[in-house]
Amino acid sequence: MQIDLVSQSKINTVDFNQLDFGKTFTDYMMVMDFDGESWSGLTIEPINTLNFHPAMSVFHYGQAIFEGLKAFKATDNRVNIFRLNDNLLRFNKSAERLMMPLIDIPTVSDAIKKFIDMQRDWVPSRDQGSLYLRPFMISTDNTLRAVSSSGFKFVVIACPVGFYYAEPISIIVDKNYRRAATGGIGFAKAAGNYAASFYPSKLAKEKGFDQVLWTDITNNFTLEELGSANFFFVKNGELYTPKMRDSILNGITRNTVIHLAKESGMMVHEAEITADEFKKDLNSGSVDCVFATGTAAAITYIHKIMIDEETFHVKSNMYAPVNQLHKDLEDAKFGLKNHEEWNVWV
Numbered sequence: 001m002q003i004d005l006v007s008q009s010k011i012n013t014v015d016f017n018q019l020d021f022g023k024t025f026t027d028y029m030m031v032m033d034f035d036g037e038s039w040s041g042l043t044i045e046p047i048n049t050l051n052f053h054p055a056m057s058v059f060h061y062g063q064a065i066f067e068g069l070k071a072f073k074a075t076d077n078r079v080n081i082f083r084l085n086d087n088l089l090r091f092n093k094s095a096e097r098l099m100m101p102l103i104d105i106p107t108v109s110d111a112i113k114k115f116i117d118m119q120r121d122w123v124p125s126r127d128q129g130s131l132y133l134r135p136f137m138i139s140t141d142n143t144l145r146a147v148s149s150s151g152f153k154f155v156v157i158a159c160p161v162g163f164y165y166a167e168p169i170s171i172i173v174d175k176n177y178r179r180a181a182t183g184g185i186g187f188a189k190a191a192g193n194y195a196a197s198f199y200p201s202k203l204a205k206e207k208g209f210d211q212v213l214w215t216d217i218t219n220n221f222t223l224e225e226l227g228s229a230n231f232f233f234v235k236n237g238e239l240y241t242p243k244m245r246d247s248i249l250n251g252i253t254r255n256t257v258i259h260l261a262k263e264s265g266m267m268v269h270e271a272e273i274t275a276d277e278f279k280k281d282l283n284s285g286s287v288d289c290v291f292a293t294g295t296a297a298a299i300t301y302i303h304k305i306m307i308d309e310e311t312f313h314v315k316s317n318m319y320a321p322v323n324q325l326h327k328d329l330e331d332a333k334f335g336l337k338n339h340e341e342w343n344v345w346v
Contacts, residue, residue, distance in 0.1 A: 001111055003118075004045040011121060016128045019162035021296065026122045026131075026158045030115050032108075033140075034101045036150035042111045044118065047157060053142040057149045063139035064191040065094040068295040069252075070161075071116055071131040071346070072333045073123040079116055081133070081344040082333045084109055086252050091135060094188035099148040100137055108135075108154075109344065115156060116346045122160055126334060129162040132296070164296040168317050169210040170304035173275050174200055175221050179214040179247070186224075186247035193249075197227045209306060211292070216247065221275040229294035230254035233278070234322060235286050238267040253293040253329075256342070260328045266321060275307055282312040289319035299326040 006027045014024055029047040033040045058064050069087040072080045088105045095102055112133070116123070123131040135156045139149030177200040180186025180193055197212065204212045213231055215221040223242045225231055230251040232241045239261050244250055261268050281287050282305065290302040301316035316322070331337040335345070 001114065002041060002043040002045075003114075004043065006046045014160065016124050016160060019124065019129055019160050021161045021164055022132070022159055024159050026119050026160070028115065028119060028158075030111060030156035032103075032154040034152040034154070039101070039103070039154075042107070044111070044115055050153075050155075052140070055142040055144055056139070057141045057143055058138040060144060061139070061146060062190075062192045062195075063098055063100065063149055064136065065091065065098055065100065065189055066134060066136035066191065067091045067094075067189055069133050069135075070295060070333070071123055071133065071158075072335075073120075073125055073130075074335050075126075077120070078335070079120050079123050079131075079346040080333065080335050081112065081116060081346065083252050083256070083342050084112065084344040086255075086342075087135075090189065090250065090252065091137075094190060095137060097185055097188045098190060100139070100152055103137075103154060112156060113344065113346050115158070119158065120346065122158065124160050124162075129160060130333075131158055132161045133158050161296075164298070165210075165300040168301040168303035169292070170208070171211045171213045171226065171302055171306070172204045172207065172209045173221075173223070173278070173305065173307040174204070174212045174214055175217060175275065175308075176200070177212075177214075178217045179224060179227070181218075182216070182245065182247050184247065187245075187250060189249060194228075201227050207306070209304070213305075215275050223273045223275060223278060224248050225251075226292050226294075229292035229297040229300065232257070232291050232293060233281075233287055234289040234319060235281050237288065237321070238269060240269045240271060240273060243270045243272050251294060253295055253298065256329060256332065257293050257299065257325065260325055260332070264321070264325065264328070266325075279307045279310070279312075282307070282314070287312075287314055289316040289322045290314050291316055291322060299329060 067087045092102045140151040141149040214224045292300045
């Protein structure tokens with residue numbers, strides 16, 4: 001692995017107590033290229049612009065995937081890259097579906113550890129936030145032919161971030177648009193999945209709501225996920241989340257929360273839930289808490305839901321069992337809960 005050092009770090013220009021998500025980047029990026037047959041060696045180099053031909057296929061056919069994960073600074077100054085291997089496994093599943101080359105997970109994992117070690121001062125303290133990592137891969141052939149590229153570029157960048165949602169959010173259950181279809185690429189972390197969500201999300205924001213809860217509009221409006229997070233609610237003390245299918249991203253935070261909930265003794269249901277069933281539960285007053293989970297969102301409470309132009313309010317952040325679940329999740333990230341299989345320490 002080749003390492004090129006910066007002449008001077010820009011870390012002293014950063015206010016770690018005022019971090020916007022995804023706007024401040026660290027000194028380095030990690031890069032690797034695929035030539036159609038094999039990967040080049042990994043390099044860690046000063047972050048810089050990438051120069052591309054206007055015919056590069058990613059711009060025209062959207063062959064692009066990414067991951068999102070975080071590193072957390074423990075009290076002893078060690079850094080935990082939380083669930084790194086799970087994110088790299090999911091990255092390869094996305095790559096396979098979009099006909100892109102797989103990465104060698106042990107090699108990339110070791111390189112990311114080095115990448116973090118070089119920049120451990122960029123990892124905020126627990127009360128400031130965390131270091132967000134964005135591995136991504138794009139197709140790089142210069143062609144307008146609608147075929148899979150033979151060349152690809154793999155890059156990892158990082159940014160210190162604060163807390164994505166400081167307050168509970170509001171959502172609209174969407175019955176007009178859907179995020180992804182059965183048989184498609186909804187389970188992959190593909191760039192196009194997010195681009196398709198922007199317009200309906202804009203319409204939701206114009207109505208005063210933060211996020212869309214997508215439904216399967218061809219299957220009785222079965223609940224799926226939010227624009228950037230998985231969906232949960234508690235009914236009569238039991239936890240419910242949409243059953244996994246290929247139109248839903250298999251969230252790593254989702255899986256962590258399910259594991260911690262079961263460990264706490266909470267009953268968990270992964271089920272097909274229609275919008276009408278959820279509306280009925282809200283009307284009955286049996287819903288105790290509604291929340292979303294994701295790398296950026298962690299556990300984010302939802303306090304207002306609109307379905308069919310009818311609005312419901314839930315005091316989600318007042319529900320003690322999920323407050324404890326939130327604490328258990330945060331403790332796991334900082335190595336304070338006994339789940340070493342989730343941790344990669346630097």
